[in-house]
Amino acid sequence: MPDKKLNIKNKIVGKTILVTGGAGFIGSNLIEELLGYGARVICFDDLSTGKLENTIFGSHTSKDGIEFVKGDVNLKKDLERVFTGREIDYVFHYAARVGVIRTTERPLEVFADLEGIKNILELSRKYGVKKVMFASSSEVYGEPVEIPEREDGPLNIHIPYATVKLAGEQMMRAYYELYGLPTCSLRFFNVYGPRQDGSAYGFVVGIFMKKALSGEPLTVFGAGDQTRDFVFVEDNIHASLLALLSDKTNGEVLNICRQKPQTILELARLVEKVSRKKLGFIFKPRHKGDQVLHRLGSARKLKRLLGYAPATDLETGLRKTYEYYKKVI
Numbered sequence: 176m177p178d179k180k181l182n183i184k185n186k187i188v189g190k191t192i193l194v195t196g197g198a199g200f201i202g203s204n205l206i207e208e209l210l211g212y213g214a215r216v217i218c219f220d221d222l223s224t225g226k227l228e229n230t231i232f233g234s235h236t237s238k239d240g241i242e243f244v245k246g247d248v249n250l251k252k253d254l255e256r257v258f259t260g261r262e263i264d265y266v267f268h269y270a271a272r273v274g275v276i277r278t279t280e281r282p283l284e285v286f287a288d289l290e291g292i293k294n295i296l297e298l299s300r301k302y303g304v305k306k307v308m309f310a311s312s313s314e315v316y317g318e319p320v321e322i323p324e325r326e327d328g329p330l331n332i333h334i335p336y337a338t339v340k341l342a343g344e345q346m347m348r349a350y351y352e353l354y355g356l357p358t359c360s361l362r363f364f365n366v367y368g369p370r371q372d373g374s375a376y377g378f379v380v381g382i383f384m385k386k387a388l389s390g391e392p393l394t395v396f397g398a399g400d401q402t403r404d405f406v407f408v409e410d411n412i413h414a415s416l417l418a419l420l421s422d423k424t425n426g427e428v429l430n431i432c433r434q435k436p437q438t439i440l441e442l443a444r445l446v447e448k449v450s451r452k453k454l455g456f457i458f459k460p461r462h463k464g465d466q467v468l469h470r471l472g473s474a475r476k477l478k479r480l481l482g483y484a485p486a487t488d489l490e491t492g493l494r495k496t497y498e499y500y501k502k503v504i
Contacts, residue, residue, distance in 0.1 A: 179413070179417065179483070180413075182420075183212060183413075183416050183417070183420065184212045184213065187209065187212040187213065187214045187416070187420075188212060188213035188214065189213060189214070189215070190214050190215065190264040190265060191214070191215045191216075191217070191261060191262060191263050191264050191265075192209055192215070192216050192217070192263070192264060192265045192266070192267065193216075193217045193219060193257060193263050193267070194206050194209070194216060194217070194219065194266075194269060195219045195220070195248045195254075195266070195267070195268050195269055195270035195291070195295065196219075196220055196225060196268075196269035196270030196271060196310075197216070197217075197218030197219060197220050197225070197230060197243075197269070198218060198220035198222060198225025198226055198227060198229045198230050198243075199224060199225040199269065199270075199273070200229075200366075200368075200370045200371045200372060200408070201310070201363070201408060201411065201412075202218070202225070202267070202269040202270075203225070203229035203230060204368065204369065204370060204408045205267060205269070205412050205415065206230065206241065208409075208412050208416070210240045210241060213240075215240055215241075215242075216240060216241045216242070217242050217244060217257060217261070217263070218230050218241060218242070218243045219244050219245075219246055219248065219254070219257055219270070220243075220245065220246075220270065221245065221247045221248070222245060224272075224273065224372070226370075227243070229370055230243050244256070244257055247291075248268075248270040248291035248294060248295065249287050249288065249290040249291040249294070250290075250294075251294045251297075251298075254294050254295070254298060258301070258302045262302075262303075263299075263302060263304055264304065264305050265304065265305055265306050265307075265308070265419060266295060266306075266307045267308045267310070267415070268291070268292065268307060268308065268309050268310065269310040270288075270291055271288050271291075271339075272287075272288060272336070273336075279335070279336075282335040285335045285336050285339055286338075286339060288339050288343075289339055289343070292309070292339075292342070292343045292346055292347075293346065295307060296346060296350045296356065296358075299356060300350060300354050300356050304356070305357065306356075306357040306358065306359070306419060306425070307347065307350075307357070307358045308359050308361060308415060308418065309343055309358065309359070309360045310361055310363060311340045311341075311343060311344050311360045311428065312340045312362060312363055313362050313363065313364045313365075313404070313430070313432070314332075314336055314340060315330055315332060315337045315340050315341045315344070315362065316328075316331065316470070317330060317331035317333045317334075317337060317467070318331045318333060318467050319331070319467060319469055319470070319471075322469060322471050323434055323471045323472055323473035323474075324430070324470075324471060324472050324473060325430075325475070325476075326362070326428045326430055326476055328473075343360065344360040344428055347359070347360050347426075348360075348426055348428075351425060351426035352426065357422075357425040357426070358425070358426060359418050359419070359424040359425065359426070359427055359428075360427070360428045360429070361415055361418060361428075361429055361431050362428060362429065362430045362431065362432075362472070363406070363411065363431050364403070364405075364406055364430065364431060364432040364433075364470065365378075365379075365380075365403045365405045365406065365470070366406050366407075366408050366431075367380035367381070367405055367406070367408065367492065367493075367496060368380075368407055368408030368409065368492065368495070368496050369408065369495070369496055369499035370499075373385035373500075379403075379439065380405070380442070380446075380493070380496065383442065383446045384446065384496060384497060384500045385500070385504065386454070387447070387450040387452060387454060387497065388450070388500055388501065388504050390452055390454065391454065392455040392457045393443045393454055393455075393456050394456075394457045394459060395439055395440055395443055395456050395457070395458050396439075396458075396460070396461045396462070397458075397460070397461040398440070398458070399438055399439045399440025399441075399443065399456075399458070400438050400439075400440065400468075401438060401439045401467075401469070402436040402437060402438050402439075402468070402469045402470065402471060403436070403437065403439065403442075404432045404433055404434065404435065404436060404437075404471050404472050405433070405437060405442070405489050405492070406431060406432060406485050407485065407487035407491075407492035407495070407496075409487065410433075410485030410486065410487050411485070413483065414429075414431045414477060414481065414483055414485065415431065417481045417483055418480075418481060423480045423481070424481075427476075427480070429476060429480065430472040430474060430477060431477065431485070432472030432473070432474050432477070432485070433472075433474065433484070433485045434471065434472060434473060434474040435489075436471045437489055440456075441489075442489070442493075443456055445490050445493050446493060446497075449490065449493050449494045449497045450497060
């Protein structure tokens with residue numbers, strides 16, 4: 176998509192962009208892309224789950240594009256330090272408690288994230304930010320009522336994390352409608368790629384990659400027939416930047432998905448293939464109250480508003496991800 180990339184660069188070069196949660200998986204990949212487009216980036220993170228090393232990109236330092244500020248987005252005084260004395264053009268609010276296990280074990284911490292959303296919106300309005308992008312989640316669909324899951328379709332929330340994300344979407348919409356602050360909520364489906372958490376609190380691709388590198392068999396729950404809509408992080412970021420720069424997305428909610436379901440067993444086999452190792456699989460019973468069986472987003476609105484569809488197939492994305500993990504683990 177060379178023409179779209181050139182258009183992004185022309186609109187972003189020289190702009191000051193705040194990324195909360197910028198030391199995390201998606202946030203750090205976003206920052207790296209923004210720096211490549213010539214933006215000035217402020218990475219704001221409390222490092223509770225993010226890693227400081229994720230904010231170091233080769234020769235990039237605070238002198239040539241990136242500034243790191245440690246703070247808690249849920250504390251207004253921490254966040255206002257960033258806005259004071261700076262002219263911030265755009266905000267990506269990606270800071271949040273993430274991971275199904277972590278967020279169900281500590282739900283009160285998840286609900287605290289509502290303060291961060293409120294702080295971002297109020298300070299963005301106060302200081303004249305041009306647009307706020309909010310990282311929502313496909314978890315707002317809960318146990319699917321219909322497949323594929325549409326932005327204007329039914330929701331069936333069943334975990335605190337999803338409740339907070341939906342409330343955040345509604346707050347974003349309210350600030351657009353009431354105060355004219357351009358906002359857009361992005362419902363991320365299963366994003367994967369370099370820097371994804373591979374710990375027990377992490378996500379399936381990161382966990383599989385870590386096991387593959389150590390030559391361990393991959394654990395599959397149930398028959399592995401659960402389906403997910405996997406999106407390579409580079410595609411997720413391209414879609415997010417296009418959404419940032421389009422007035423068509425103001426006040427909207429947008430799925431970032433491929434609309435291509437793949438089973439966890441298929442994922443495991445592809446990880447084994449790209450690792451070039453005979454890993455084997457261990458099948459364990461699914462936990463009671465485990466994740467939903469199927470997750471598949473509708474990409475129609477994404478294509479209609481932005482003319483874009485994530486193009487990286489799962490095997491290609493996994494190969495790139497595996498090469499990254501080989502270097503860092």
